[in-house]
Amino acid sequence: MSEPILRIEQLNKSFGALKATREVSLDLYPGEIHALIGPNGAGKSTLIGQVTGNLMPDSGRIFLAGEDITNRKVAERAQLGLGRSFQISSLAVELSVRRNVMMAIQATQGSSFRFWKPVRSDSALLEPTADILERLGLTERASTLVAELSHGERRLVEMACALALKPRVMLLDEPMAGMGSEGANRMVAFLAELKQEVPILLIEHDMDAVFQLADRVSVLVSGAVLAHGSSDEIRNHPAVREAYLGEETD
Amino acid sequence: MTTVLNSLKPQALVSTLIPQTREHWINLLLILGLVGAALLAQYLGERFYVNLASRIAIIAMAAVGLNLALGFGGMVSFGHAAFFGLGGYVAGICAYHAFNMNPALGIGFLPEGTNQMLTIWAFTLVLSGLLGLAIGKISLGTSGVYFIMITLAFAQMFYYFGISWPAYGGEDGLPIYLRNELPLIDTNNRLTFFFVAAAMLLISLWLSQRLMGSRFGAALTMARLNPVRLATTGVDPQPIKLMAFVISAMITALAGALYADLNGFVGPNMLSWHFSGELIVIVILGGVGRLYGPLAGAILFVLMETWLGGVTRYWQFWLGLILLGVVLFARGGLLGLLAGRDKDV
Numbered sequence: 001m002s003e004p005i006l007r008i009e010q011l012n013k014s015f016g017a018l019k020a021t022r023e024v025s026l027d028l029y030p031g032e033i034h035a036l037i038g039p040n041g042a043g044k045s046t047l048i049g050q051v052t053g054n055l056m057p058d059s060g061r062i063f064l065a066g067e068d069i070t071n072r073k074v075a076e077r078a079q080l081g082l083g084r085s086f087q088i089s090s091l092a093v094e095l096s097v098r099r100n101v102m103m104a105i106q107a108t109q110g111s112s113f114r115f116w117k118p119v120r121s122d123s124a125l126l127e128p129t130a131d132i133l134e135r136l137g138l139t140e141r142a143s144t145l146v147a148e149l150s151h152g153e154r155r156l157v158e159m160a161c162a163l164a165l166k167p168r169v170m171l172l173d174e175p176m177a178g179m180g181s182e183g184a185n186r187m188v189a190f191l192a193e194l195k196q197e198v199p200i201l202l203i204e205h206d207m208d209a210v211f212q213l214a215d216r217v218s219v220l221v222s223g224a225v226l227a228h229g230s231s232d233e234i235r236n237h238p239a240v241r242e243a244y245l246g247e248e249t250d
Numbered sequence: 251m252t253t254v255l256n257s258l259k260p261q262a263l264v265s266t267l268i269p270q271t272r273e274h275w276i277n278l279l280l281i282l283g284l285v286g287a288a289l290l291a292q293y294l295g296e297r298f299y300v301n302l303a304s305r306i307a308i309i310a311m312a313a314v315g316l317n318l319a320l321g322f323g324g325m326v327s328f329g330h331a332a333f334f335g336l337g338g339y340v341a342g343i344c345a346y347h348a349f350n351m352n353p354a355l356g357i358g359f360l361p362e363g364t365n366q367m368l369t370i371w372a373f374t375l376v377l378s379g380l381l382g383l384a385i386g387k388i389s390l391g392t393s394g395v396y397f398i399m400i401t402l403a404f405a406q407m408f409y410y411f412g413i414s415w416p417a418y419g420g421e422d423g424l425p426i427y428l429r430n431e432l433p434l435i436d437t438n439n440r441l442t443f444f445f446v447a448a449a450m451l452l453i454s455l456w457l458s459q460r461l462m463g464s465r466f467g468a469a470l471t472m473a474r475l476n477p478v479r480l481a482t483t484g485v486d487p488q489p490i491k492l493m494a495f496v497i498s499a500m501i502t503a504l505a506g507a508l509y510a511d512l513n514g515f516v517g518p519n520m521l522s523w524h525f526s527g528e529l530i531v532i533v534i535l536g537g538v539g540r541l542y543g544p545l546a547g548a549i550l551f552v553l554m555e556t557w558l559g560g561v562t563r564y565w566q567f568w569l570g571l572i573l574l575g576v577v578l579f580a581r582g583g584l585l586g587l588l589a590g591r592d593k594d595v
């Protein structure tokens with residue numbers, strides 16, 4: 001195999017007495033979906049937060065395409081090619097869908113210190129925005145305020161914003177939560193196609209979706225990687241079954 | 251390509267001048283109302299009211315500056331009096347040295363002041379830009395209540411400095427005996443000076459409109475609404491906010507220079523926290539983050555101050571009640587009340 005595009009080395013992170021990340025090492029290769037599963041509170045979102053720079057690890061390193069990004073700011077990491085979606089969607093709900101995606105397009109053009117030309121009629125922004133909205137089936141919702149969207153639709157808008165960045169890596173935190181089964185099926189199909197374009201580190205609760213999509217799976221329990229392997233290996237892993245049985249009883 | 255062609259069509263040009271929405275109509279009425287009032291006052295020989303119109307225009311311009319930071323950038327600055335006063339003192343000190351023909355700051359090789367407004371304005375812009383950069387850089391390291399307190403602290407520093415520096419009047423302030431001048435224009439004429447002030451107000455309104463419609467404005471809006479989202483797209487919110495703070499400071503400072511010339515006087519009161527507070531009140535009254543909110547707010551504020559202030563010493567009590575009403579029931583301020591919700595495409 002080639003070089004990993006994303007490499008996480010021995011990451012640790014505590015919130016006070018709580019160890020949310022313990023000695024986690026992971027990697028992601030071009031063309032693959034690497035799923036991260038684990039019970040609620042296992043530290044999955046916390047791990048993503050450290051990769052994107054919203055949280056600082058206590059120790060450990062993160063490399064993107066061989067470059068150490070551990071000390072980079074959130075915005076710099078995004079520029080270097082980290083695209084993400086949030087578990088609880090983080091958009092400007094007071095603005096329209098179009099405006100949210102336009103901001104991402106604008107960012108890729110590296111041009112936020114332009115003070116004169118109106119964005120309302122700027123085809124360099126509007127056209128790529130329209131393309132991405134089309135691709136995610138959001139064209140009809142372009143002028144709707146994000147506040148008026150369902151949770152599932154907000155997920156799509158986040159995805160649109162992340163795609164607009166033309167990222168080298170996608171970090172998706174439960175992208176199907178809050179979607180109906182139909183929406184979830186469409187998202188699975190979309191991700192299966194997307195992984196050819198950009199490798200994905202996927203956090204997902206829906207096990208069917210995970211085993212359908214993932215090339216590799218890592219299981220996180222209490223902040224540590226409990227098991228790691230192909231979908232089949234993980235499906236039949238005794239410790240994993242136990243961890244999940246434990247989760248299903250509560 | 252099509253957009254370029256469209257903007258060249260006569261209909262398109264006209265349509266940018268004719269109001270499209272209720273908010274545009276209200277904006278136009280506010281401006282025409284102010285200019286009409288000044289003309290009427292001049293016609294009736296009511297000098298006081300011509301100057302009052304100038305006062306409204308200048309205070310509105312200062313509030314347009316603050317609105318950029320507070321309304322559009324979400325930075326609640328409680329220290330914009332520092333910039334307003336800076337502009338005032340630049341005008342006052344330049345005029346003082348020009349009048350007395352001695353070098354600025356008492357330092358031999360410095361020029362002997364100036365009575366040219368254009369030069370004064372240029373000084374004001376440079377100095378307030380630098381001051382805005384320094385204060386903004388330090389204050390933006392904090393947020394929320396800390397941002398409010400640190401901007402207030404900076405302004406108070408300048409206030410006490412102004413009070414205790416005897417060279418330029420200290421507590422008593424500094425008179426400007428002869429109003430500063432503009433080329434080809436008689437600034438001593440009341441109505442002419444009003445038109446200068448109104449033109450400056452319109453220019454600052456137009457600038458903020460362009461600014462907020464631009465890519466920079468889109469980024470600033472996102473920095474206010476959701477800085478995490480902005481960073482996630484790859485744009486660092488801090489430099490965007492800092493730039494907005496600097497431009498905001500420059501506009502307010504320019505208004506300060508005009509204000510000193512209007513009154514023929516600059517004193518530490520222009521630097522005081524009362525004025526910072528009044529500017530915030532004006533922005534909230536008019537409608538936070540509404541382009542013409544500061545104008546609506548300044549009209550209401552100055553008229554209340556003048557009329558109610560003549561009737562009762564407790565006019566600020568009534569002002570407080572109105573403010574409470576706006577905060578509780580009309581979140582968009584006067585403009586929100588009159589023009590409805592702000593729309594986004």
Ligand SMILES: Nc1ncnc2c1ncn2[C@@H]1O[C@H](COP(=O)(O)OP(=O)(O)O)[C@@H](O)[C@H]1O
Nearest residue numbers: 015018020038039040041042043044045046047
């Ligand atoms: N900012 C925070 N401060 C304190 N504790 C946190 C914070 N964020 C997450 N945690 C805790 O860290 C643990 C892991 O949380 P999280 O990463 O959200 O889990 P997951 O995404 O796997 O459900 C949980 O116990 C959670 O309560």
Ligand SMILES: [Mg+2]
Nearest residue numbers: 044045046087
């Ligand atoms: Mg989570």
